[in-house]
Amino acid sequence: MTYTFVIQVDRKPGLSDPEGATTARALHDLGFTGVEHVSFGRTITIDIDAENSDDALATVESMCAKLLANPVIEHYTIEANS
C-alpha cells in the first residue's frame, strides 16, 4: 500500500537564517511593523510503498535522519497524509 508523508524541515531556532532575517526586514519596510520573526523551511512530500503505516513511518524517519535534514542545523516533523 502507498502511504504519503509530508515532512517539514526547519532551521533550528537561534541559528542564523539569512532568508528569514532579510524577509523580515523587507516586511518591516513595507509597513508590516508587527512582524517579529520570519523563518524559512522546506516541505518534502514522499509517497512510499510499505506493508503498513508503522513501517512506512519508520522508513521516513530514517530518511530524515540520514539525508533529508541536517541534524547540525535543522529539525523536522513528519505528518502522515492519508
Next chain:
Amino acid sequence: MTTAVIVFPGTNCEQDTEYALNMVGLDAELVWHRDTDLSGADSVVLPGGFAHGDYLRTGAIARFSPIMKEVESLAATGVPVLGICNGFQILCEAGILGGALVANQDLKFICKPVTLRVESTDSVLTAAATVGQVLQIPLNSYEGNYITQDSPSHNGDDRVVLRYCDTDGSLTAAANPNGSTQAIAGIANSRGNVAGLMPHPERAIESILGSEDGRVLFESFAASVSSVTT
C-alpha cells in the same frame, strides 16, 4: 602514491585544483565519485563546484556518493584530506568536520578576492604558513556562511585555521563577507589532518591570477602529505 581529486557530477574546479597540486610536487589524479577504491592515494582533495547540483542542501547528496566511504575511512586514519568550497561543504555534511554552511548573510553570490588571516598552523592546510599571515584569495560562493551550534569560543573539537580579515589582518565586521560565525573561513579537525575552507586557493597560485597567496596552502598540504608518508 597520488593525491585523489574527487570529481562529482557538478564539480567544476577539479582541473585548477589538479594543476595547483601538481605545481607543489604532488601527483594529482582525478577520481570519479562512483569509484570505491582509494588504495593508491596518500591524500584526498574535494574540489569546488556544485556537486549533484547542490540539490537538497550543498553537499548533502555528495556525502553519500560511493567514494565517500573511502574518504571517511582515510580521514579517520590520519590521511591528509582537504575540502575547498563545495568540498568543505561536503566534509561538513558528512560530519567529518563540524558545523554547516548556509546562504550568505546578504543573500548574494559572492565572487571577489578576500583577505584571510592564518589563525593556526596545526593543519594540513596551514602547516607551512605562519600565524597572523594575511593571504589574498578569491571567494566564490553563495552558501559560504559558516554556522555552528557550538559556543563562539570553541568549535567542538575542530580548530579555526583561517578567518576573514581586512588587508591589515584586523577582524572587522566589514571584512566578514558572508556573515560567517566568528568570521570563520577555514577549519581543521582536532588531529589537523582534515581541513576545509570556503575561498579558492587554487585560483591564487600564480602572479598572472592576481595573487600567489594560495600557494602556501598547497605547499602546506604537500608538506603534510610527505610527513605522513615518510
